[in-house]
Amino acid sequence: MRIKKLYACLANEPIVDGHTVVVWKEKVTDLHLLTRKNYEYLMERVNEIRSAMLKALGVKKVYLLYMDEAKQVHWHLVPRYNTKGVKNLMQKPEKIRDFSLDDKIRKCLSIKI
DSSP states (O other): OEETTEEEEEOSSOSSTTOEEEEESSOOSSGGGSOHHHHHHHHHHHHHHHHHHHHHHTOSEEEEEEOOTTSSOEEEEEEESSOOTHHHHTSOOOOOOOOHHHHHHHHTOSSOO
8 A cells, every 4th residue: 555655565574364564654663753743644645554454354453563664654554363462573584475465455445545
């Protein structure tokens, strides 16, 4: 999904199926450097994508992870299936092979792209 200021896609090496990354397009090294307006825009989109993931994947929880090691503002949205808490995040990532969840999540988005 591409919108004016960000893009979202399935993670290249997902922790679990459906692990999605939302990336701010403009080079911004840390979340606190976004203007309030841009931060609110980003978080509204993250919430819309999270809601679509809940519906499309049939899960009750999607973890939001912000890590700034890449020095680029981005969120990881990680669905919780059967493993709760930090154990869900400790699964070994593997290279993505099946992109079918992308279409499934996209169909559940309330925003048109």
